Amino acid sequence: MASTVQDIQQGTLRTAFPELTAAEPLNPPSLPVDRTLVHRARLDDVIPTQITRHDDTHFTVSTRWPSAHRLFAADGRYTASLVLESIRQTTLLVSHAELGVPLRHHFVMWELCHQLDAALLTRATVPTGVTLDVHVIGLRRRGAVPSNIDMNMIIRAGDRPVGSGSIRFNITSPAAYARIRGAMTTSDAPEVAATLPEPVDPPTVRRTRADVVLAPAGGPGRWQLRADPANDLFFDRVNDHIPAMVLVEAAQQAANLLVPSGGFTPSSSEMKFSRYVEFGVPSWIEAHTFTAEDGTTSVSVTGHQDEQLAFVIRFAGSAGN
Secondary structure, eight states: OOOOOHHHHHHHSOOOOOOOOTOOSSSSSSSOOOOGGGGGGSSOOOOOEEEEEEETTTTEEEEEEEEEEEEEETTTTOHHHHHHHHHHHHHHHHHHHSOOOOOOOEEEEEEEEEEEEEGGTTTTOSSOEEEEEEEEEEEEEEEEEEEEEEEEEEEETTEEEEEEEEEEEEEEEHHHHHHHHHOOOOSSSOOOGGOOOOOOOOGGGOGGGGOOOOEEEEETEEEEEEOOOOOOOTHHHHHHOOOOHHHHHHHHHHHHHHHHTTEEEEEEEEEOSSSOTTTTTEEEEEEEEEEEEOOEEEEEEEETTTEEEEEEEEEEEEEEE
């Protein structure tokens, strides 16, 4: 077979890898897949290790979960970001490797959800990662290339189902993306680091100062988004807007600030994104908590820019962990 990455870049293959079975792994289980297939520049941030094709709409992706990571692990526990990033990277891998999406096309995420057994968030519980059983439940194409995709996923630890995920997104060509974004598209990183507001106290969000994405906004339950393009954890490639990964992290940090017991561990989430969040324009994060009779805590986080709703993220989980 010709170069996999080159074929995907050119959009000449509907299936980038041969049909795989358990006897035909993509690569050894401990090694990550090609970074370009999951849109990551740093090898340490790549989560999938193998992909198995069962049929045109059913795939299995194996992952490796890191024992230590600035974003994905904290205080002896995995964060919700690791689960959500596993779903996101699985989506990208399946789309490029099996559904025929060229590498230079753009993904526009509208919805993302997850649920995971809370016990799995302890690092010692899943030392080698999980597998994601992927079902493509909605697929529309523009010509040979997908334009809209919906996926559901079952998360497994060994043979045991421990959670689930779902995602809905659009795909646009580079030319179509340029038309949508107009003057906002750029190949240069924005220079906004010098204007970043002072962060909230890093220990209150379980982060180092460099990774804090919230600043005080003069009232309870309200913060200003601070996104530093020089931070290669969040910006490992040039972006013309603030990535969803940063917005998810802002929501998690807001949840940790709002829950008074000193730590909030989300075991499920529901996310809806409605517009791009731009650089250089103040964005405001607001959060509210709700406690059910069974003691489960829910946190609803919204993001606004130019008085327009950009996203709503709802977490449910346990406090004080």
